[in-house]
Amino acid sequence: MRYQDLFATATESLLRTKSRSLLTILGIVIGIAAVILMLSIGQGAEKFILSEVADLGADLVFVEPASGDPTAGPPNPFIEQTMTLDDADEMKRSGLFTVVSPTLISTVPVSFEEVNDFLQIQGVDSSYIDLFPAELRYGTYLEASDVDSYSKVAVLGSEISEDFFGDRDPVGERIKIKSNSYRVVGVFEKQGSRFFQNLDKQVSIPVTTMQRDLLAVEYVNYVSARVPAGVEIEEVKEELRYLMRDAHDLDNPEGDPALDDFFVSSQEDATETIGMVGSVLTILLSSIAAISLIVGGIGIMNIMLVSVTERTREIGLRKAVGATYKEILQQFLVESILLTMFGGLIGVLAGSVISYVVGWVLVHFFLSTWAIVIPLNAVFLGAAVSTVVGLVFGIYPARSAARLNPIDALRYE
Amino acid sequence: MNQPIIQCENLTRDYVNGDVVTRALRGVTFEIQTGEFVAIMGPSGSGKSTLMHVLGFLDAFTEGSYLFEGEDVRGFSEDELAKFRQDRVGFIFQAFNLLSKSTVYQNIMLPLVYGTLSIEERKKRTLNAIKEVSMEHRQNHFSNQLSGGEKQRVAIARALANEPSVIFADEPTGNLDTKTGGQILDLLAALHDQGHTIVMVTHEQEAAEYASRIIGMRDGLIESDSANGHRRRGGYSK
Numbered sequence: 001m002r003y004q005d006l007f008a009t010a011t012e013s014l015l016r017t018k019s020r021s022l023l024t025i026l027g028i029v030i031g032i033a034a035v036i037l038m039l040s041i042g043q044g045a046e047k048f049i050l051s052e053v054a055d056l057g058a059d060l061v062f063v064e065p066a067s068g069d070p071t072a073g074p075p076n077p078f079i080e081q082t083m084t085l086d087d088a089d090e091m092k093r094s095g096l097f098t099v100v101s102p103t104l105i106s107t108v109p110v111s112f113e114e115v116n117d118f119l120q121i122q123g124v125d126s127s128y129i130d131l132f133p134a135e136l137r138y139g140t141y142l143e144a145s146d147v148d149s150y151s152k153v154a155v156l157g158s159e160i161s162e163d164f165f166g167d168r169d170p171v172g173e174r175i176k177i178k179s180n181s182y183r184v185v186g187v188f189e190k191q192g193s194r195f196f197q198n199l200d201k202q203v204s205i206p207v208t209t210m211q212r213d214l215l216a217v218e219y220v221n222y223v224s225a226r227v228p229a230g231v232e233i234e235e236v237k238e239e240l241r242y243l244m245r246d247a248h249d250l251d252n253p254e255g256d257p258a259l260d261d262f263f264v265s266s267q268e269d270a271t272e273t274i275g276m277v278g279s280v281l282t283i284l285l286s287s288i289a290a291i292s293l294i295v296g297g298i299g300i301m302n303i304m305l306v307s308v309t310e311r312t313r314e315i316g317l318r319k320a321v322g323a324t325y326k327e328i329l330q331q332f333l334v335e336s337i338l339l340t341m342f343g344g345l346i347g348v349l350a351g352s353v354i355s356y357v358v359g360w361v362l363v364h365f366f367l368s369t370w371a372i373v374i375p376l377n378a379v380f381l382g383a384a385v386s387t388v389v390g391l392v393f394g395i396y397p398a399r400s401a402a403r404l405n406p407i408d409a410l411r412y413e
Numbered sequence: 414m415n416q417p418i419i420q421c422e423n424l425t426r427d428y429v430n431g432d433v434v435t436r437a438l439r440g441v442t443f444e445i446q447t448g449e450f451v452a453i454m455g456p457s458g459s460g461k462s463t464l465m466h467v468l469g470f471l472d473a474f475t476e477g478s479y480l481f482e483g484e485d486v487r488g489f490s491e492d493e494l495a496k497f498r499q500d501r502v503g504f505i506f507q508a509f510n511l512l513s514k515s516t517v518y519q520n521i522m523l524p525l526v527y528g529t530l531s532i533e534e535r536k537k538r539t540l541n542a543i544k545e546v547s548m549e550h551r552q553n554h555f556s557n558q559l560s561g562g563e564k565q566r567v568a569i570a571r572a573l574a575n576e577p578s579v580i581f582a583d584e585p586t587g588n589l590d591t592k593t594g595g596q597i598l599d600l601l602a603a604l605h606d607q608g609h610t611i612v613m614v615t616h617e618q619e620a621a622e623y624a625s626r627i628i629g630m631r632d633g634l635i636e637s638d639s640a641n642g643h644r645r646r647g648g649y650s651k
Contacts, residue, residue, distance in 0.1 A: 001526060001527050005526045009526065012515070016514050313510060314512060316510075317510045317512070317523075318523070318527070319495065319498075320469075320471060320498060320504050320510075321498065321499065321504070321523055321524035321527065321571070321575075322495050322496065322498045322499020322500070322524055322527045322528070322575075323495065323499075323527045324491070324492045324495040324496075324527075325491055325492065325495075326492075327527055406471050407466055407471050407472055410506065410508075410510060
């Protein structure tokens with residue numbers, strides 16, 4: 001049998017039962033569209049997260065507190081209290097870094113006259129802006145002297161400034177953080193978000209003031225530092241670990257990071273972790289979508305079996321006029337593959353359109369930095385998978401058709 | 414004398430169903446020459462349909478030998494049998510067995526689709542077959558738009574399309590009224606007169622009388638086998 005005849009015959013058979021064919025492929029359409037949508041969201045999320053992390057800077061290292069207990073869960077910089085300003089000073093003295101800056105974070109009530117808000121306060125020193133450069137709209141950034149003298153001064157994010165003061169320059173105004181009064185010395189330009197923090201809703205104050213007057217604590221949440229250009233960052237991280245173990249009097253001859261009461265990381269680590277999380281997310285989402293493909297495939301198999309039964313006499317006749325086992329098998333396989341391929345095509349189109357719409361809605365209403373991804377590989381995957389589904393779920397019905405005995409088939413009522 | 418087109422010796426066919434063995438054919442021996450119109454008669458259960466299925470390569474036989482155009486078909490694989498059905502024989506069924514949502518033309522071309530003929534040759538043979546049964550005016554009608562007699566004519570054309578050595582007809586008038594049944598038998602007789610070899614299974618004496626030779630079967634054996642000197646032409650009635 002010629003291939004043209006094979007396809008012509010299969011197409012004719014499918015067109016004879018148009019509405020049934022369309023309903024049958026609905027499962028495949030939904031399955032493929034779901035896979036593409038899920039991959040789009042998964043990859044979009046990964047891209048979005050990576051772009052947040054990428055802002056951190058590739059030449060920065062971060063030291064966070066850790067429990068030092070290998071049996072404990074992952075380090076949590078907001079619970080452990082092992083990092084202090086002394087550690088930051090130690091790092092400065094080591095000469096490993098060009099800039100070192102400690103950070104303490106907390107969310108507390110902030111008010112100006114009648115306006116109240118819960119805002120994130122960032123306790124930093126004057127070098128923080130060298131690590132994460134930002135433009136100032138009004139005034140100046142924190143000075144080293146502010147940090148040394150426990151000054152009650154604050155630099156506001158642009159959104160806070162607008163909420164509290166409207167369009168005017170608030171430098172010199174006094175805001176209340178918790179129960180203390182702070183003088184505004186500067187306002188940032190709009191910065192957007194970094195590592196999922198809305199920088200425009202942050203208040204920066206001297207870390208010393210924050211420790212003593214705001215939280216009454218000794219620790220910091222993390223210390224950031226910049227590695228000089230041309231230096232291998234991994235080597236610096238290793239030296240930093242020795243330095244910190246020394247400073248903390250840790251007995252850790254094996255150098256097992258799980259025993260340290262601190263945790264050294266860099267953007268690369270975060271990128272790697274997020275990449276992995278992204279892959280897991282993508283796999284998870286697409287396996288859920290894949291289930292709908294299997295269900296769709298079973299639908300195809302079911303309908304093809306019905307079709308074989310309905311067309312028993314036709315099959316008997318075809319065999320009587322000379323069709324071989326292989327030719328009948330091929331005919332029914334081509335029918336199911338055509339069904340699923342067509343379904344896959346519609347699914348790919350629908351999935352791409354829906355992915356675009358979902359991405360557009362996210363960008364315009366929720367996350368302006370979200371990236372719309374139409375995963376090309378998923379489009380090809382969708383086409384390939386739908387064909388395979390047709391093949392796999394078509395084999396059983398096609399075999400039962402091809403194995404029919406022509407005499408019995410012709411007598412079938 | 415020419416080589417017989419069909420040569421059977423001691424053909425048997427057993428159907429095994431669990432422990433029960435049914436002998437549908439119990440040793441059938443006969444020959445059919447090119448150009449004969451043979452009617453196989455007999456009551457239900459006489460084995461006439463089984464014999465036709467075996468002769469037409471739709472069924473295998475259990476014992477004995479069967480030569481078709483001198484070729485021993487014993488031990489043929491399914492595919493080889495399919496090839497023989499495709500090239501050497503044509504079938505006409507009691508229930509017509511047309512594809513109802515296909516046109517007359519498509520139905521007649523069906524056997525050729527499985528062959529290796531060129532598109533032009535296929536078209537030529539299909540049109541020839543349509544002409545032989547005088548269905549030119551209906552060639553683009555769907556087969557479910559046809560009357561019973563027309564359907565059987567299309568089925569005959571389909572059997573002719575691959576230019577077979579033998580045409581097998583299984584109760585070709587069984588689903589037709591007397592008048593159209595007579596027309597179908599006349600058509601078969603005309604094809605015989607043109608030189609076609611025809612084997613027809615029937616249980617009607619009057620239909621059998623159109624043949625040039627009548628084989629009577631009973632209980633899986635040939636009971637009688639005689640030439641029919643007074644071939645009936647027309648005047649068929651049930």
